[in-house]
Amino acid sequence: MADKLADLSPEEKEKRIADMKAKMQASAQKTKAVPGAAAPPASAAKAEPVVAASAATTATAAVVVAATPPEAKAAGAPTSNGAATNGAAAAVALAPSVGNGEPVIVVETPEQQAKKAMNRREFLTYAWGGALALLAVEAGVGTFFFMYPRFKAGEFGGSFVVGPEASLPPTDAAPSPFVAGKFWLVNVAEEGPKALYMVCTHLGCLYKWAQSNNRFECPCHGSKFDREGYYIEGPAPRSLDTFLVTVDAGMVTVDTGKKTLGEPAVDSPARAVPV
Amino acid sequence: MAVQPEVEKKSILRAVTDAADDVFTRITAGIPAAEVRRMLRGEAPGRPNPRLKPHSEAFLLHIKPTYYHESVTKFTHTFRLGLISTYLFFLETITGLILMIWYAPTPERAYTDMIRLLSNVPFGQLMRDLHRLGAELMVVAVTLHMVRTYLTGSYKAPRQFTWFTGVILLVLTLFLSFSGYLLPWDQLAYWAVTIGTSMAEAVPPKVVGETINLLARGAPDIGANGLMRFYLLHVLFLPLVLFLFFFVHYYKVVHFGISLPSDEEEVGQDTANKVPADRRVYFLPDVFIDESALLIFITALIVAATALFFTAPLESIANPQSTPLHTVAPWYFYWLQGLLKIADKSIAGVYIPGILLVLLMGIPYLDRNPSRRGRDRRVAIISGVVAGIVIIILSWMGTPYYAVQGAPAVEIVQELMPEEGMGPVREMGYAHLPIGVYDTRTNLESGDAEFDEVLHEFSVAIEEFGKTDKSFNEPYGIVTVSQEQPQLKRITWDIFWLSPDGKEETYKRIFFVHENALYWEQYGLKDFSYVRPPQPAEGK
Numbered sequence: 166m167a168d169k170l171a172d173l174s175p176e177e178k179e180k181r182i183a184d185m186k187a188k189m190q191a192s193a194q195k196t197k198a199v200p201g202a203a204a205p206p207a208s209a210a211k212a213e214p215v216v217a218a219s220a221a222t223t224a225t226a227a228v229v230v231a232a233t234p235p236e237a238k239a240a241g242a243p244t245s246n247g248a249a250t251n252g253a254a255a256a257v258a259l260a261p262s263v264g265n266g267e268p269v270i271v272v273e274t275p276e277q278q279a280k281k282a283m284n285r286r287e288f289l290t291y292a293w294g295g296a297l298a299l300l301a302v303e304a305g306v307g308t309f310f311f312m313y314p315r316f317k318a319g320e321f322g323g324s325f326v327v328g329p330e331a332s333l334p335p336t337d338a339a340p341s342p343f344v345a346g347k348f349w350l351v352n353v354a355e356e357g358p359k360a361l362y363m364v365c366t367h368l369g370c371l372y373k374w375a376q377s378n379n380r381f382e383c384p385c386h387g388s389k390f391d392r393e394g395y396y397i398e399g400p401a402p403r404s405l406d407t408f409l410v411t412v413d414a415g416m417v418t419v420d421t422g423k424k425t426l427g428e429p430a431v432d433s434p435a436r437a438v439p440v
Numbered sequence: 441m442a443v444q445p446e447v448e449k450k451s452i453l454r455a456v457t458d459a460a461d462d463v464f465t466r467i468t469a470g471i472p473a474a475e476v477r478r479m480l481r482g483e484a485p486g487r488p489n490p491r492l493k494p495h496s497e498a499f500l501l502h503i504k505p506t507y508y509h510e511s512v513t514k515f516t517h518t519f520r521l522g523l524i525s526t527y528l529f530f531l532e533t534i535t536g537l538i539l540m541i542w543y544a545p546t547p548e549r550a551y552t553d554m555i556r557l558l559s560n561v562p563f564g565q566l567m568r569d570l571h572r573l574g575a576e577l578m579v580v581a582v583t584l585h586m587v588r589t590y591l592t593g594s595y596k597a598p599r600q601f602t603w604f605t606g607v608i609l610l611v612l613t614l615f616l617s618f619s620g621y622l623l624p625w626d627q628l629a630y631w632a633v634t635i636g637t638s639m640a641e642a643v644p645p646k647v648v649g650e651t652i653n654l655l656a657r658g659a660p661d662i663g664a665n666g667l668m669r670f671y672l673l674h675v676l677f678l679p680l681v682l683f684l685f686f687f688v689h690y691y692k693v694v695h696f697g698i699s700l701p702s703d704e705e706e707v708g709q710d711t712a713n714k715v716p717a718d719r720r721v722y723f724l725p726d727v728f729i730d731e732s733a734l735l736i737f738i739t740a741l742i743v744a745a746t747a748l749f750f751t752a753p754l755e756s757i758a759n760p761q762s763t764p765l766h767t768v769a770p771w772y773f774y775w776l777q778g779l780l781k782i783a784d785k786s787i788a789g790v791y792i793p794g795i796l797l798v799l800l801m802g803i804p805y806l807d808r809n810p811s812r813r814g815r816d817r818r819v820a821i822i823s824g825v826v827a828g829i830v831i832i833i834l835s836w837m838g839t840p841y842y843a844v845q846g847a848p849a850v851e852i853v854q855e856l857m858p859e860e861g862m863g864p865v866r867e868m869g870y871a872h873l874p875i876g877v878y879d880t881r882t883n884l885e886s887g888d889a890e891f892d893e894v895l896h897e898f899s900v901a902i903e904e905f906g907k908t909d910k911s912f913n914e915p916y917g918i919v920t921v922s923q924e925q926p927q928l929k930r931i932t933w934d935i936f937w938l939s940p941d942g943k944e945e946t947y948k949r950i951f952f953v954h955e956n957a958l959y960w961e962q963y964g965l966k967d968f969s970y971v972r973p974p975q976p977a978e979g980k
């Protein structure tokens with residue numbers, strides 16, 4: 166049986182193939198008859214099943230195809246050393262004496278497979294996989310914190326210190342602009358200071374303060390808001406957005422990172438009633 | 441896949457698990473879940489054997505060999521240096537991409553971006569140090585890989601072209617490291633790269649060299665244009681070219697197979713790709729798990745080393761008007777700097793490295809000896825060792841301690857408190873600088889043990905130079921430490937000596953040390969003692 170299939174003449178080739186077929190069918194029947202039996206070392210090389218079946222019975226590339234659960238556990242231990250002994254050790258451990266050396270191919274059923282308990286190699290691989298997954302998560306979290314923008318005091322998105330409470334303008338004065346923070350500071354009677362976001366709630370233009378009309382007017386589409394930011398008229402959907410104003414130990418601070426959306430225009434107390 | 445008949449044939453649970461298994465098999469390019477389990481358990485493959493399918497059906501594994509010869513999987517055969525080099529390139533790409541988020545390559549911003557990264561961005565210092573350490577390790581890894589390949593004679597026929605592409609990869613790695621060196625825009629970066637591009641200027645003929653220099657710098661001197669060009673080189677062009685050559689290199693490696701240990705083959709034989717069935721180690725799962733374990737281990741080592749030990753240096757901001765004392769090239773170019781000290785700019789900077797490079801590339805074509813065995817290659821091995829020793833000696837000559845000594849007074853102070861970098865005094869820290877005036881002629885007792893050591897070093901150095909240098913006669917030194925501001929100390933170094941004709945000369949340098957300045961020792965255990973636990977408020 167030392168010749169390769171390709172080297173044989175056509176008749177010999179056919180004969181050989183017929184031989185192997187018969188052998189395979191016989192062993193398949195044998196295994197069907199005894200489903201729980203351990204498989205003897207089958208000789209097969211990996212990617213060439215046809216040629217492999219003709220290899221010598223004690224081929225070093227012994228491949229054990231299937232094992233019932235008890236043998237599986239025994240196989241697990243010896244194979245946990247040496248990557249090179251790809252199944253060879255398992256074959257050694259299993260060697261039950263069905264010594265006719267015929268190639269037997271046994272396929273285990275999914276139920277048989279699922280019942281196999283975890284062996285040490287499998288467990289350790291899962292443990293390493295879990296550790297690697299944890300590392301990936303940590304790296305992801307670290308990268309997220311790395312990437313997240315850093316808001317500086319004095320930069321839009323951070324906090325602005327306006328000044329001491331005493332320096333606030335009177336409650337009837339015009340609003341004062343803070344360009345860097347993008348807000349108008351207006352002192353409302355009985356409410357305290359209010360910080361209005363400079364961006365119109367309609368489509369993002371910067372509205373202006375119209376002193377003559379004592380209100381804010383947006384040049385883009387004509388939205389109008391009163392001194393305290395409430396919607397008067399125009400296409401804007403809501404009153405002006407405000408930033409959180411805190412008075413801490415007498416100092417007024419505006420946090421441009423904390424924005425509150427204005428109330429809907431329909432609820433605005435300053436809403437112009439159509440004539 | 442018709443659902444209803446499937447569900448009717450088996451239970452709905454089976455139908456769902458089968459569908460899931462089907463999806464799983466598609467994702468893994470042919471390996472169902474049961475087979476994965478068999479691989480993890482170390483069992484034989486099921487029939488038919490699907491473990492080779494990912495290599496032929498999937499893209500990611502198509503260049504990887506399906507099996508290796510048992511003998512080449514031994515760790516000490518290759519030390520997996522090729523794999524490690526590739527992995528370090530991958531690491532550099534990832535950390536580099538992350539760093540790009542906070543860095544812009546203009547002189548107005550570059551240095552402050554570095555400071556911001558190091559002090560104001562979470563994990564910023566870790567990422568920067570990882571990137572720096574990874575770069576240095578990659579240079580080491582590719583060099584060791586080259587040395588291993590040379591010593592095992594794996595460059596011989598038919599693998600000559602593989603070696604050739606490998607040398608190109610080495611040059612690309614060095615250029616990548618060098619172009620990245622400029623980006624922090626500190627004194628170290630600026631002047632090292634000025635030297636490098638001036639060497640490019642020395643390429644003959646004159647017009648070619650000057651053009652190369654101008655193209656690299658974008659201007660007569662390194663400035664905004666130069667920084668942008670180096671950034672584009674570092675981030676786009678060189679990685680792409682390296683990627684291309686890497687795939688050519690690796691394709692060739694797989695095509696010929698990794699060469700066997702020389703005593704397993706006949707001389708002149710190359711059976712690397714004809715592996716008998718019983719000596720095969722398959723990639724899935726054995727070599728894959730092996731490689732993954734190695735890379736996991738290396739990653740852990742690198743991250744731990746960076747977090748605990750390694751700090752990449754950052755000197756003061758680049759000052760085109762002033763070159764600091766003891767300016768050095770990056771360590772892997774020390775040999776070049778050494779050469780520059782002993783020979784003309786053209787010879788040392790261009791001709792010799794050029795000839796060395798051509799020789800290196802030509803080794804496989806010049807070496808006609810078909811044997812890879814050590815005993816048959818004595819000449820090759822000995823000349824390789826000699827070349828290595830020469831490079832080491834040249835590298836030592838490239839350090840500032842060889843032949844670039846300034847005046848004695850300058851050297852004495854530079855040793856203790858260098859213009860750039862740390863030095864013993866800053867290492868000690870603010871706490872160990874007692875206020876006072878200390879004269880080397882009188883007894884040097886300051887009350888602080890560490891500062892006393894520094895004073896002792898100071899007076900010993902003065903004595904030594906006084907003995908050896910004829911123009912430095914009867915020298916003595918005075919160190920004055922004063923409190924300049926509540927958290928700022930001023931250190932004045934004065935050295936007085938007599939010139940050969942009896943005139944009194946002086947040298948004075950003033951430094952400031954702030955209480956909150958943190959000069960961590962670059963390669964020592966990081967000092968976290970500045971982190972004090974929160975003190976309970978005591979009605980201050």
